[in-house]
Amino acid sequence: MSHPLLKLDHATIRFGGLTAVSKFNLEVQPCELIGLIGPNGAGKTTAFNMITGVYQATEGTIHLNGRCIAGVKPHELTSQGISRTFQNIRLFGSLSVIDNVRAAMQLHCKHGMSASLWRGARFKAHEKEVENRALELLDIFKLADTRDEEAKSLPYGDQRRLEIVRALATKPKLLLLDEPAAGMNPTEKEELMHLIRFIKDKFQIAVMLVEHDMTVVMGICERIAVLEYGVKIAEGTPDQIQRDPKVIAAYLGTEVQKEAPIDA
Amino acid sequence: MSSSPAFLNGAKRWLLVGIVLAAVVSMFSGQFNRYHLGVIVDIGINIILAVSLNLINGHTGQFSLGHAGFMAVGGYTAAKISLVVSPMLPPALQPLLFLGALIAGGLLAALAGFGVGVPSLRLKGDYLAIVTLGFGEIIRVIVQNMEAVGAASGLKGIPKYTTLGWTFGLAAVTIYFVTSLVNSTYGRGFIAVSDDEVAASSMGINPVRYKVTAFVTGAFFAGIAGGLYAHHKQFLSPTGFDFLKSIDIVVMVILGGMGRTAGVVVAAILLTLLPEVLRQFSEYRMIIYSLLIIILMMARPQGLFTWNRKKGAA
Numbered sequence: 001m002s003h004p005l006l007k008l009d010h011a012t013i014r015f016g017g018l019t020a021v022s023k024f025n026l027e028v029q030p031c032e033l034i035g036l037i038g039p040n041g042a043g044k045t046t047a048f049n050m051i052t053g054v055y056q057a058t059e060g061t062i063h064l065n066g067r068c069i070a071g072v073k074p075h076e077l078t079s080q081g082i083s084r085t086f087q088n089i090r091l092f093g094s095l096s097v098i099d100n101v102r103a104a105m106q107l108h109c110k111h112g113m114s115a116s117l118w119r120g121a122r123f124k125a126h127e128k129e130v131e132n133r134a135l136e137l138l139d140i141f142k143l144a145d146t147r148d149e150e151a152k153s154l155p156y157g158d159q160r161r162l163e164i165v166r167a168l169a170t171k172p173k174l175l176l177l178d179e180p181a182a183g184m185n186p187t188e189k190e191e192l193m194h195l196i197r198f199i200k201d202k203f204q205i206a207v208m209l210v211e212h213d214m215t216v217v218m219g220i221c222e223r224i225a226v227l228e229y230g231v232k233i234a235e236g237t238p239d240q241i242q243r244d245p246k247v248i249a250a251y252l253g254t255e256v257q258k259e260a261p262i263d264a
Numbered sequence: 265m266s267s268s269p270a271f272l273n274g275a276k277r278w279l280l281v282g283i284v285l286a287a288v289v290s291m292f293s294g295q296f297n298r299y300h301l302g303v304i305v306d307i308g309i310n311i312i313l314a315v316s317l318n319l320i321n322g323h324t325g326q327f328s329l330g331h332a333g334f335m336a337v338g339g340y341t342a343a344k345i346s347l348v349v350s351p352m353l354p355p356a357l358q359p360l361l362f363l364g365a366l367i368a369g370g371l372l373a374a375l376a377g378f379g380v381g382v383p384s385l386r387l388k389g390d391y392l393a394i395v396t397l398g399f400g401e402i403i404r405v406i407v408q409n410m411e412a413v414g415a416a417s418g419l420k421g422i423p424k425y426t427t428l429g430w431t432f433g434l435a436a437v438t439i440y441f442v443t444s445l446v447n448s449t450y451g452r453g454f455i456a457v458s459d460d461e462v463a464a465s466s467m468g469i470n471p472v473r474y475k476v477t478a479f480v481t482g483a484f485f486a487g488i489a490g491g492l493y494a495h496h497k498q499f500l501s502p503t504g505f506d507f508l509k510s511i512d513i514v515v516m517v518i519l520g521g522m523g524r525t526a527g528v529v530v531a532a533i534l535l536t537l538l539p540e541v542l543r544q545f546s547e548y549r550m551i552i553y554s555l556l557i558i559i560l561m562m563a564r565p566q567g568l569f570t571w572n573r574k575k576g577a578a
Contacts, residue, residue: 052466078468090463092456094523103452107468113477116448117441119275123448130449170468 003066005030005174005206006051010060013050020046021230023060028174032206033196035221037214037241039250043230044210045087048176052084053077065173079107083172085163087179087210093152097143097162100151101134104169134169140202141165141195157188161195168203175199177209181216189213193220218242226250275444282436290429301428305496307536308431309489312438314516314532315525316485319442321514322523324478325458327393330380331486332509333400336502337376338369338487340413343422343494345369350423362425366434366491373487374480376403381479385472400507408502418501419494426496434492438485443525445481454478455523519560521567530568 006028013021021043028034036044049055051062053074062069064080072080092100109130115123138144141161146154151162160180167175180196181189197220200207211217217224218238226234226241228250234241241247293301313331320328342365349361376399384395408416445451456464457474465471494500516535520528538556542549560568 054462054466073470074462074465075468075470078466083468084466086463086466090460092452092459092463094459095452095455099452099455102449103456103464103469104467106449106453109449111448112450113445116450117444119444127449166467 003063004028005032005065006208007063008047008051008060009063011047011050011057011062012059013046013055014058019230021050021227024227024230024232026225026232026235028206028208030173030206031200031204033200033220033222034206034208035217035224036208036210036227037212037217037224038227042227044227045178046230047227048084048178048210052082052176078170078172081171081173082176083167083170083174084176085160085167085178085180087182089156089159089163091151091159091163091166093150095151096148097151097154098131098134098138098147100162100166101137101169102130104166105130105134107170137165137169156183160184160192164195164199168199172205174206174208177207177211179210179212181211181213189216192216196220275440275447279436279440282439283433286432286436287429289432290427293428302496303536303540305426305428305431305492307533308428308435309492309496310513310516310532310536311435311529312431312485312489312492313513314520314528315435315438315442316482316489317513318517318520318523318525318528319445319454320478320482321517322521322528323442323446323454323458324475325522326475326478327389328396328479328482329393329507329510329514330396330400331482331513332505332507333396333403334373334376334483334486335490335493335509336400336403336407336505337483337490338366338373339490339494339500339505340369340407340419341372341487342366342369342491343419343500344413346423346425346495347419347421358423358425362430362495365495366488369491370484370487373490374484377479377481377483377486378476380483381476385475397507397510400505400510404502404505407505414500416502418499420499422494422498422500424495424498426492431492431496434488438488439525439529441481441485458523515557519557519568524567527568 004027006026008024008026011021011024012019024047036047038044046055050057053069053072053076056070064077064082067080069077069080092103095103109126111123111126115126135144135147138147141164143158143162143165146158151159154162164175164177164180177196181192184192193216196207196209199205209217209221221238224236224238224241225232226244226247233250234244234247236244296304313335317328317331320326345365345368346361349365350358353361380396380399384392387395407413413419446454453464453469453474456467456469457471461471512535516531517528519535520531539549539553542552545552
């Protein structure tokens with residue numbers, strides 16, 4: 001194991017006087033399934049935004065594959081192997097289902113503007129290939145039948161899955177899922193757990209998820225990190241986390257006392 | 265994979281048909297009454313303007329109010345070039361000069377588009393609209409004070425090069441260019457940026473590059489339209505390029521349905537014809553025109569044509 005896939009070293013982010021994430025240390029190994037939990041406003045999504053380049057860390061460093069990502073733009077990070085979904089679904093609503101996936105594939109597309117204009121035989125072959133790959137992906141997630149529908153007209157669960165397909169289309173090494181189970185019923189959650197495990201094995205990628213649903217997190221994650229007020233208070237296997245007194249105090253057991261601080 | 269000759273498939277065949285048709289009809293343009301011919305050429309120019317603005321405002325979702333400015337850059341550049349060069353050339357070479365002047369105008373407009381595009385990329389929506397509006401006005405004021413292009417009294421005696429064939433041939437090229445660009449895996453990026461910029465950048469799409477490309481391409485064709493306009497009216501005045509002209513083009517795009525090329529073409533035709541048809545009502549005509557736009561907008565706020573962006577397989 002030379003480099004971890006992702007390494008956060010004292011990553012800190014401040015917004016004015018507020019420290020949203022403080023000295024966050026974390027390593028993610030290739031093909032690992034890791035969970036990030038914590039009460040509302042603990043800084044989970046902010047940590048995601050820091051890893052994906054949406055926000056820049058104020059202090060500390062983040063390395064992806066041994067390379068520092070300070071100042072790297074989100075779209076460049078995607079080409080280096082990070083992809084994500086969003087807490088509140090952000091599909092390309094006016095594009096069809098398949099075009100959502102195709103749009104994400106342009107990253108690895110060999111033909112650009114001039115080929116699109118010339119539309120030669122090579123371009124057509126490439127486009128066919130892209131379409132087939134997109135369909136293959138959609139097929140895995142049972143979305144191929146909806147290929148020509150507008151993304152925004154899909155049912156909620158399908159939209160969530162399409163977001164995952166779209167993220168996978170960029171061929172990531174690390175997939176970040178921001179509350180993938182939000183708004184799902186127990187059956188859908190069950191399916192989602194299978195799906196996430198399946199993705200990890202099939203595509204051989206690391207998956208990191210932020211999730212509130214404990215069944216999901218405890219059920220699939222190999223390792224869990226817990227954030228509270230932007231500080232990592234625990235890290236370990238699901239068993240360890242469930243028994244950790246700090247975590248229980250902060251999160252699992254005594255909600256009444258510690259009723260989630262709304263993002264201060 | 266495919267063995268059919270690359271030149272004659274799909275979209276390109278339509279482009280060829282369009283150009284040939286324009287050329288053939290152009291040969292009979294002597295048959296048209298001059299007023300009708302003038303209106304038809306106006307339609308073609310407006311199609312170019314609307315389709316090119318549609319790339320910026322419709323597909324890429326940026327709000328530009330500077331299209332008249334780009335048109336002015338192209339128009340004045342092309343007109344000045346033909347005014348200077350045409351006396352030195354034999355008649356046989358005039359069409360070549362025209363083409364060169366148009367392209368030069370387009371390129372300069374594209375450069376202006378780059379100039380506006382890059383700094384305004386941090387801006388969105390209303391703010392971008394204001395910056396582009398300001399840009400259009402700056403161009404107009406510069407032209408108004410430039411003796412070399414006739415300043416406020418206008419540029420006169422531009423040779424009459426624009427024909428029906430040139431106009432619709434170039435309109436066909438514009439439509440081909442914009443639709444081909446958008447209907448590809450590469451081109452889905454424009455719409456992705458328009459739908460959700462944050463998600464687009466997380467999917468490896470560089471929003472800045474797409475926006476600049478849209479601005480530069482849109483401005484280029486606006487410049488071409490400006491050149492056609494100059495050699496059609498044979499007279500350019502800075503007042504013809506004020507922001508009302510930009511708004512006219514924006515209305516065509518909105519009415520046609522943002523990002524729907526076919527709808528935008530129909531809207532360009534409709535909105536060019538409407539004021540002409542209403543000419544008999546003399547002073548009421550602009551009121552009726554505005555009322556009709558309001559009614560159309562209330563009846564179809566999503567634009568005239570809004571079928572799904574189906575599969576979009578190249």
